Amino acid sequence: xxxxxxxxxxxxxxxxxxxxxxxxxxxxxxxxxxxxxxxxxxxxxxxxxxxxxxxxxxxxxxxxxxxxxxxxxxxxxxxxxxxxxxxxxxxxxxxxxxxxxxxxxxxxxxxxxx
Amino acid sequence: xxxxxxxxxxxxxxxxxxxxxxxxxxxxxxxxxxxxxxxxxxxxxxxxxxxxxxxxxxxxxxxxxxxxxxxxxxxxxxxxxxxxxxxxxxxxxxxxxxxxxxxxxxxxxxxxxxx
Numbered sequence: 001x002x003x004x005x006x007x008x009x010x011x012x013x014x015x016x017x018x019x020x021x022x023x024x025x026x027x028x029x030x031x032x033x034x035x036x037x038x039x040x041x042x043x044x045x046x047x048x049x050x051x052x053x054x055x056x057x058x059x060x061x062x063x064x065x066x067x068x069x070x071x072x073x074x075x076x077x078x079x080x081x082x083x084x085x086x087x088x089x090x091x092x093x094x095x096x097x098x099x100x101x102x103x104x105x106x107x108x109x110x111x112x113x114x
Numbered sequence: 115x116x117x118x119x120x121x122x123x124x125x126x127x128x129x130x131x132x133x134x135x136x137x138x139x140x141x142x143x144x145x146x147x148x149x150x151x152x153x154x155x156x157x158x159x160x161x162x163x164x165x166x167x168x169x170x171x172x173x174x175x176x177x178x179x180x181x182x183x184x185x186x187x188x189x190x191x192x193x194x195x196x197x198x199x200x201x202x203x204x205x206x207x208x209x210x211x212x213x214x215x216x217x218x219x220x221x222x223x224x225x226x227x228x229x
């Protein structure tokens with residue numbers, strides 16, 4: 001069965017500093033990996049995805065993620081954090097066996113301090 | 115021009131009642147989902163429909179019944195509501211025909227509170 005782990009419940013970073021939100025996954029077959037962001041009282045917004053090809057994926061709002069097959073990781077990064085980036089971030093995986101639904105991690109709350 | 119819309123946004127009801135949440139997507143997607151987000155923000159798939167056909171039915175109580183009248187709609191009916199049903203329910207859709215690499219688009223969520 002596929003699974004996603006986000007080991008940090010919360011990440012705190014100062015505005016202007018780089019940020020990393022960690023994600024590791026477990027799937028059978030090729031992984032299809034996604035990052036979503038959830039602002040308070042809002043739905044999930046798609047940020048970026050990894051399907052194949054370049055291990056560094058660029059997405060919305062200046063976010064990027066690095067796929068590492070040997071470490072089964074897909075960490076979300078941003079070179080310079082903004083206070084407005086403060087939100088709940090979810091990593092998700094869809095395995096290659098035909099199951100269509102995404103399996104989500106437990107979420108990481110990002111707090112960017114001014 | 116909301117892509118995935120759910121109604122109502124908030125729902126407060128008493129135990130034992132029956133309620134429905136509606137979802138519509140105008141993206142032309144062929145696959146729709148219901149997810150439940152609990153108080154700890156954990157997201158779990160409940161149901162998935164592809165072209166009006168049920169393809170995923172997780173271990174959800176029989177009191178929950180999805181209904182898909184057409185590809186653009188997936189409604190969730192809940193009978194005999196219990197306190198533990200209180201959560202935020204998200205509808206989502208994606209385009210299956212394009213393969214597994216398509217992202218899902220989510221509605222704003224319905225916050226259900228059972229009192």
